[in-house]
Amino acid sequence: xxxxxxxxKLSDGKFFRLNYHQARxxxxxxxxxxxxxxxxxSDILEKQDFPKNGLYKCRxxxxxxxxxxxxxxxxxREIKSLKLVETSIHTDGFKxxxxxxxxxxxxxxxxxxxxxxxNNGFLSDASYSNIALWNGEKWFxxxxxxxxxxxxxxxxxxxKIIEKQIRKEDLQQFQRIRLFNAMVEFxxxxxxxxxxx
Numbered sequence: 184x185x186x187x188x189x190x191x192k193l194s195d196g197k198f199f200r201l202n203y204h205q206a207r208x209x210x211x212x213x214x215x216x217x218x219x220x221x222x223x224x225s226d227i228l229e230k231q232d233f234p235k236n237g238l239y240k241c242r243x244x245x246x247x248x249x250x251x252x253x254x255x256x257x258x259x260r261e262i263k264s265l266k267l268v269e270t271s272i273h274t275d276g277f278k279x280x281x282x283x284x285x286x287x288x289x290x291x292x293x294x295x296x297x298x299x300x301x302n303n304g305f306l307s308d309a310s311y312s313n314i315a316l317w318n319g320e321k322w323f324x325x326x327x328x329x330x331x332x333x334x335x336x337x338x339x340x341x342x343k344i345i346e347k348q349i350r351k352e353d354l355q356q357f358q359r360i361r362l363f364n365a366m367v368e369f370x371x372x373x374x375x376x377x378x379x380x
Contacts, residue, residue, distance in 0.1 A: 185215065185246070185279055185280075185281065186244050186245065186246055186250060186279070186280040186281075187208075187211050187215075187244070187245055187246070187277060187278060187279055187280065188242065188243065188244055188245075188278045188279070188280050189204045189207070189208060189224070189241075189242075189243045189245075189278065190240050190241070190242050190243075190278075190364075190365045190366065191204050191224075191228075191240070191241040191242075191243070191365060192238075192240070192241075192257075192365050192366050193233060193234065193238070193239040193240070193241045193254065194237075194238050194239075195235065195236055195237070195238075196233070196234070196235035196236070198228060198241065199365070200333045200334060200337055200365065201224060201225060201228075203333035203334075203336050203337055204224055204333050204365075205223070205224050205225070206336070207277070207278070207331070207333060207336075208221060208222060208224060208245075209221045210277070211277055212247075214275070214277070215246075216246065216247040218247075219247040219248075222245060222248070222249065224243070227243075227249065227252070228241070231252065231254075233254055234254055237256065238256070238257045238258075238366075239254045239255060239256055239257055240254070240255045240257045240365075240366055241253075241254055242254075242255060244280055257366055259366070259367055259371065259372070260296070260297075260311075261296070262296045262297050262309075262362055262372050262374065263296055263374065264294070264295040264296050264297075264374075265295055265296070265297055265298065265299050265309070265360070265374065266291070266292050266293055266295040266297075266298050266299070267298070267299050267301055267351060268288045268289075268291045268292070268298040268299070268300055268301065269300075269301045269304075270284065270288045270300045270301065270302055270307075271302065271303075272284045272285065272288070272300065272302060272307075272329060274307075274328075274329040274330070276328070276329075276330060276331040277330070277331075278330050285300075285310055285329070286310075288300055288310070289310040297309050297310055297311075297312075297362070298310055299314060299360075300329065301351055302327065302329075304350050304351055305325065305327060305348055305349065305350055306325045306349045306350070306351070306354075307325050307327060307328050307329050308325070308328050308329045308330060309362050311364060312332075312362035312363055312364045312367065312372070313325075313328055313330070313332040313334070313335040313362075313363055313364060314360055314361065314362055314363075315338075315344045315360070315361045315363070315369070316349065316354075316357040316359065316360050316361075316376065317357060317358055317359035317360070317361075318356050318357050318358070319358060321345055322343065322344045322345070322361070323344065323345050323346070323347040323349065323357075324338075324339070324344045324345070324346055324347070325346075325347070325348070325349050326346040326347055326348045326349075327348065332363075332364055332365065333365050334363050334364060334365055334368070334369065335363070338363075338369055343369065344369075354376055357376045358375065358376055359373055359374070359375060359376060360373070360374050360375075360376050361373045361374075362374075
């Protein structure tokens with residue numbers, strides 16, 4: 184049975200985007216665990232003795248029940264360089280515990296800090312982040328990411344980013360790229376788009 188993950192930002196005792204994590208968990212249950220009632224993240228977290236100060240990743244591993252729940256101190260990785268890596272990873276958009284194919288792609292980064300994965304020539308994600316690119320007017324995020332992240336969903340709902348299929352050849356249309364996920368806020372990691380990435 185496949186295991187799934189929710190990585191929830193906990194900062195000074197506050198959980199971030201919990202409603203988006205709950206929505207993703209419900210879709211996992213609808214797809215894989217139809218005979219079980221979806222877990223209620225708010226109820227589960229309220230019963231935990233969680234840290235009230237500092238930045239933590241609340242990592243929940245689950246199938247039809249919780250298999251692991253932990254609070255891990257979090258330090259943001261510094262990303263200064265990216266490498267484009269062609270992959271053929273099939274995804275259904277859920278956050279699975281099995282990262283073997285992504286790890287294989289990441290191992291091809293060379294001297295770069297992270298990768299941008301290409302699927303059939305289309306940009307998808309970095310190794311641990313969704314991405315968005317700035318064309319001088321708007322931020323665009325790949326329409327077919329490997330993982331439909333919670334912050335990505337929140338940014339789309341707020342109209343701050345727009346879905347678009349982006350090919351490798353389209354990179355020349357963009358000046359900036361942002362990497363973001365449940366733990367890294369939109370704008371905290373931003374790089375210049377360089378043609379030879």
